[in-house]
Amino acid sequence: VLCPGQGTRDHPPAQAALRDRLLSTVVSCFKRHGAAAIDTPVLELRETLMGKYGEDTKLIYELQDQGGELLALRYDLTVPFARYLAMNKVTNMKRYHVAKVYRRDNPATTRGRYREFYQCDFDIAGQFDPMIPDAECLKIVHEILSDLQLGDFVIKVNDRRILNGVLAACGVPESKLIPACSTVDKLDKVPWEEVRSEMVGEKGLSPEAADCIGEYVQLHGGLDLIERLLQDPKLSQNKLAKEGLGDMKLLFEYLTLFGITEKVSFDLSLARGLDYYTGVIFEAVLLHQENEHVEEPVSVGSVAGGGRYDGLVGMFDPKGRKVPCVGVSIGIERIFSILEQRLEASGEKLRTTETQVLVVTPQKHLLATRLKLISELWDAGIKAEMLYKKDPKLLKQLQYCEDTGIPLAAIVGEQELADGVVKLRDVATRQEVRM
Amino acid sequence: VLCPGQGTRDHPPAQAALRDRLLSTVVSCFKRHGAAAIDTPVLELRETLMGKYGEDTKLIYELQDQGGELLALRYDLTVPFARYLAMNKVTNMKRYHVAKVYRRDNPATTRGRYREFYQCDFDIAGQFDPMIPDAECLKIVHEILSDLQLGDFVIKVNDRRILNGVLAACGVPESKLIPACSTVDKLDKVPWEEVRSEMVGEKGLSPEAADCIGEYVQLHGGLDLIERLLQDPKLSQNKLAKEGLGDMKLLFEYLTLFGITEKVSFDLSLARGLDYYTGVIFEAVLLHQENEHVEEPVSVGSVAGGGRYDGLVGMFDPKGRKVPCVGVSIGIERIFSILEQRLEASGEKLRTTETQVLVVTPQKHLLATRLKLISELWDAGIKAEMLYKKDPKLLKQLQYCEDTGIPLAAIVGEQELADGVVKLRDVATRQEVRM
Numbered sequence: 076v077l078c079p080g081q082g083t084r085d086h087p088p089a090q091a092a093l094r095d096r097l098l099s100t101v102v103s104c105f106k107r108h109g110a111a112a113i114d115t116p117v118l119e120l121r122e123t124l125m126g127k128y129g130e131d132t133k134l135i136y137e138l139q140d141q142g143g144e145l146l147a148l149r150y151d152l153t154v155p156f157a158r159y160l161a162m163n164k165v166t167n168m169k170r171y172h173v174a175k176v177y178r179r180d181n182p183a184t185t186r187g188r189y190r191e192f193y194q195c196d197f198d199i200a201g202q203f204d205p206m207i208p209d210a211e212c213l214k215i216v217h218e219i220l221s222d223l224q225l226g227d228f229v230i231k232v233n234d235r236r237i238l239n240g241v242l243a244a245c246g247v248p249e250s251k252l253i254p255a256c257s258t259v260d261k262l263d264k265v266p267w268e269e270v271r272s273e274m275v276g277e278k279g280l281s282p283e284a285a286d287c288i289g290e291y292v293q294l295h296g297g298l299d300l301i302e303r304l305l306q307d308p309k310l311s312q313n314k315l316a317k318e319g320l321g322d323m324k325l326l327f328e329y330l331t332l333f334g335i336t337e338k339v340s341f342d343l344s345l346a347r348g349l350d351y352y353t354g355v356i357f358e359a360v361l362l363h364q365e366n367e368h369v370e371e372p373v374s375v376g377s378v379a380g381g382g383r384y385d386g387l388v389g390m391f392d393p394k395g396r397k398v399p400c401v402g403v404s405i406g407i408e409r410i411f412s413i414l415e416q417r418l419e420a421s422g423e424k425l426r427t428t429e430t431q432v433l434v435v436t437p438q439k440h441l442l443a444t445r446l447k448l449i450s451e452l453w454d455a456g457i458k459a460e461m462l463y464k465k466d467p468k469l470l471k472q473l474q475y476c477e478d479t480g481i482p483l484a485a486i487v488g489e490q491e492l493a494d495g496v497v498k499l500r501d502v503a504t505r506q507e508v509r510m
Numbered sequence: 511v512l513c514p515g516q517g518t519r520d521h522p523p524a525q526a527a528l529r530d531r532l533l534s535t536v537v538s539c540f541k542r543h544g545a546a547a548i549d550t551p552v553l554e555l556r557e558t559l560m561g562k563y564g565e566d567t568k569l570i571y572e573l574q575d576q577g578g579e580l581l582a583l584r585y586d587l588t589v590p591f592a593r594y595l596a597m598n599k600v601t602n603m604k605r606y607h608v609a610k611v612y613r614r615d616n617p618a619t620t621r622g623r624y625r626e627f628y629q630c631d632f633d634i635a636g637q638f639d640p641m642i643p644d645a646e647c648l649k650i651v652h653e654i655l656s657d658l659q660l661g662d663f664v665i666k667v668n669d670r671r672i673l674n675g676v677l678a679a680c681g682v683p684e685s686k687l688i689p690a691c692s693t694v695d696k697l698d699k700v701p702w703e704e705v706r707s708e709m710v711g712e713k714g715l716s717p718e719a720a721d722c723i724g725e726y727v728q729l730h731g732g733l734d735l736i737e738r739l740l741q742d743p744k745l746s747q748n749k750l751a752k753e754g755l756g757d758m759k760l761l762f763e764y765l766t767l768f769g770i771t772e773k774v775s776f777d778l779s780l781a782r783g784l785d786y787y788t789g790v791i792f793e794a795v796l797l798h799q800e801n802e803h804v805e806e807p808v809s810v811g812s813v814a815g816g817g818r819y820d821g822l823v824g825m826f827d828p829k830g831r832k833v834p835c836v837g838v839s840i841g842i843e844r845i846f847s848i849l850e851q852r853l854e855a856s857g858e859k860l861r862t863t864e865t866q867v868l869v870v871t872p873q874k875h876l877l878a879t880r881l882k883l884i885s886e887l888w889d890a891g892i893k894a895e896m897l898y899k900k901d902p903k904l905l906k907q908l909q910y911c912e913d914t915g916i917p918l919a920a921i922v923g924e925q926e927l928a929d930g931v932v933k934l935r936d937v938a939t940r941q942e943v944r945m
Contacts, residue, residue, distance in 0.1 A: 079550065079551055079553075079554060079555065079558070079590075079593065079594075079597070080551065080553055080554065080555050080579050080581060081578060081579055083551035083553055084551070085548065085549065085550050085551070085594050085597075085598070086547075086548055086549035086550075087548055087598070088546035088547060088548055088605065090549075091546070091547040091548050091549050092546070092547065094549070095547065106863070106864050106893060107888055107891065107892070107893045107894070108888070108893075108894075108895070109863050109864075109865040109893065109894070109895035110863065111523035111526070111527070111862035111863050112521075112523060112526040112527065112530065112862075113520065113521055113522055113523055113526050114520065114521035114525075114526050114529070115514065115520045115521075116514050116515065116518035116519070116520070116626050117552060117610060117612075117626060118514075118515055118518055118571075118612070118625070118626055119514060119515065120514065120515050123514070136553075136573055136574075136576070136581075137573070137574040137576065138571055138572070138573055138574060138583075139571075139572040139573060139574045139575075140574075141571070141572065141614060143516060143614075144515050144516055146515060146571075148573075155514075158514065159514075159520050162514070162520075163520070163522070169895075170523065175552060177552075177553070179576060179578075190553070191551050191552060191553055199898070201898070203898035203899060204898060204899050204900045207877075207881075207898040207899075207900075208898050210881075211898075214885065214888070218888065218889075329881055332878055332881040332882050332885065333881065333885045334885060427546040427547075428541070428544050428545065428546050429541050429544075430544040442642075443767055446642075446645075446764055446767040446768065447767050450649065450767065450768045450769060453542055453543070453649070453653065454653075456542065457542070458541060458542045458543075458544065459542070459543075459544070460543070460544035463634070463636070463638035463639060463642040463643050464638060464639050464642075465639045465642075
């Protein structure tokens with residue numbers, strides 16, 4: 076595959092058309108939930124992005140110092156949104172933003188991982204009653220993945236407070252919370268034994284602490300699991316964990332009213348990498364269905380994720396005023412890869428233009444006629460094309476219709492000119508009417 | 511005005527909605543002319559951009575060398591398009607591209623000049639009969655400026671071959687063609703006397719050459735002027751100028767068939783800055799109409815421009831194979847500034863969301879009812895919102911409708927629950943129906 080730079084790509088028309096279709100499904104859902112659009116620059120001040128992404132800060136693209144401000148390319152749409160809220164003193168907003176972000180990551184283009192890629196974000200900012208906006212974010216993920224007919228999926232949910240509570244309850248000291256957390260995050264890719272040995276080896280946790288963590292983070296379930304953990308002697312003594320579990324219970328009640336609990340799994344191993352989450356976190360994964368004989372469905376990776384970040388806006392406010400936020404980001408590139416492969420397999424050809432009619436002349440010396448007619452069609456709002464040759468062959472013109480899927484040909488020859496009519500031909504059926 | 515970085519800006523919802531409206535008018539026109547969409551990365555290899563923009567190369571944003579390829583931010587959409595065609599060996603294409611480009615220019619934000627801004631490009635690549643695609647580009651400019659109801663405008667047209675022919679016929683040596691050309695380009699901003707003294711002083715032309723140039727570049731007109739210049743003893747001896755004038759005549763014949771010559775002016779002073787143009791060039795300017803007592807309409811600057819660049823694609827092909835191209839770029843930011851000011855003056859408030867109905871409960875303890883109803887509405891594809899409070903006051907809910915322009919409220923209180931109905935209220939007329 077030719078690519079302009081490592082980890083970037085061009086979208087030729089067929090791909091651009093598919094992506095437009097995909098993005099419009101996502102944006103329709105965001106609008107259905109009453110979100111307004113905003114736009115922020117690709118170029119952010121370097122200091123805006125620093126200290127927001129943990130270990131991934133090294134993946135930020137920095138611009139050369141050519142005089143003036145030090146700039147960087149945005150890494151996601153969440154930090155710019157928080158910067159926007161703080162800078163404009165907005166305390167209440169429901170917005171979506173579909174735009175490109177940049178990461179100096181190792182590209183894995185077959186799996187849809189690029190250095191320049193689209194994100195589709197929906198976020199709710201404001202002080203509200205607990206878990207109502209959070210539940211809506213999960214509903215949105217459910218709607219989009221259903222609308223796109225991507226096959227079976229599960230939305231894993233956890234809460235940073237529960238995870239930190241587990242770690243604390245297992246005796247992990249404050250200083251090791253973040254490294255322990257990022258090790259737990261690997262559980263979706265490697266088995267528990269490996270995670271355990273990293274905890275004890277690299278991260279320096281005691282074997283007892285690691286085993287204790289292992290008992291919790293391998294749990295997943297629904298309301299029943301939440302109830303059980305609320306009774307758990309160790310966890311129930313931890314204030315944060317208790318709060319998190321209480322909210323998780325409320326969340327599941329709301330998700331029950333939305334009728335989507337079947338696809339939602341409370342999963343204690345979910346950690347998510349970013350620093351800024353403070354409460355509920357979630358991630359949607361597609362379940363592999365191609366080989367139906369496999370007993371356990373295999374995850375093909377995350378296609379949506381998000382969570383609550385109540386502290387981020389305050390980091391940009393001179394007085395540290397907080398604006399609670401929760402949001403979701405749709406992993407459009409991975410979904411695009413799946414749809415692209417599926418389209419290829421189906422052999423279906425997506426039209427790349429919307430042209431309704433080709434203006435055709437069957438004899439020579441009729442360029443002026445074509446130009447006059449097409450101009451009238453354009454002025455009437457009709458999507459029309461013509462070949463850019465003075466005297467194109469009739470067959471070539473009709474072939475162009477077939478190749479590009481133009482349904483109609485408006486034919487004006489000498490006879491039609493004399494009669495003052497246009498012959499309209501249905502390209503597929505070859506039926507013609509004079510008008 | 512708060513801005514995230516110098517020369518960049520956030521688009522809050524009201525502006526984003528206005529821009530969406532504007533872009534969709536432009537894209538509709540591009541689709542009406544049968545263009546397909548493509549997308550190329552914001553990040554291009556530095557070497558791709560070098561040597562394409564003349565003096566303006568210094569305005570390119572370069573990324574820091576963080577290992578790997580040397581990258582830069584695209585300066586326009588034309589060079590990436592040419593790179594795309596050459597890289598994919600495409601010799602025939604009609605495409606549009608709406609995306610952001612980057613220039614380290616002195617921002618002049620009140621006049622709509624930013625460092626990060628949208629471009630809307632339409633280009634036709636391929637070997638065709640002369641001036642047919644070129645005429646379509648001018649038709650597109652005419653349609654878009656008419657559709658947007660921006661007031662009176664004129665599209666200035668010239669041809670690089672005519673301009674070079676004039677310079678050569680006036681005795682400008684080959685080596686001074688480009689500097690002389692960029693001096694002519696200033697004629698739309700400063701009077702001829704200043705341009706002349708720059709030519710003689712800074713650029714070292716003879717006073718005779720400058721006076722000769724002056725006689726030509728102050729001319730503008732239509733077919734009559736073209737005919738006159740075709741008879742001009744000096745110009746008609748210059749091969750390039752003759753070719754250019756012949757094509758200009760053809761162009762005006764096609765524009766006559768399109769019925770748009772009234773807004774088109776053949777203007778020998780038009781030069782356009784970029785290196786890559788080889789044939790027809792054009793630029794649309796709005797004519798100031800605010801003060802109707804002023805006799806001469808005053809230009810408020812260029813809102814669209816473009817031209818033919820037959821050599822650019824070949825610069826990216828290892829074997830130098832050429833693909834002739836002609837295209838137009840709509841100066842969306844300047845148009846946006848005008849529309850924004852006009853909207854502000856009118857006092858009209860643009861809706862920023864498309865929500866059709868707010869789900870409302872008039873008593874306490876009805877959150878579950880609201881969640882259930884709104885979920886049904888979303889699943890039925892209806893754009894619906896609710897307040898994220900457990901027990902919001904009825905007045906607050908209705909006020910939210912008025913503030914955000916939501917036309918309907920779906921009210922479910924204890925009575926409606928008991929009767930198994932929903933009360934639908936028209937927010938403007940306060941009429942209610944039970945259903």
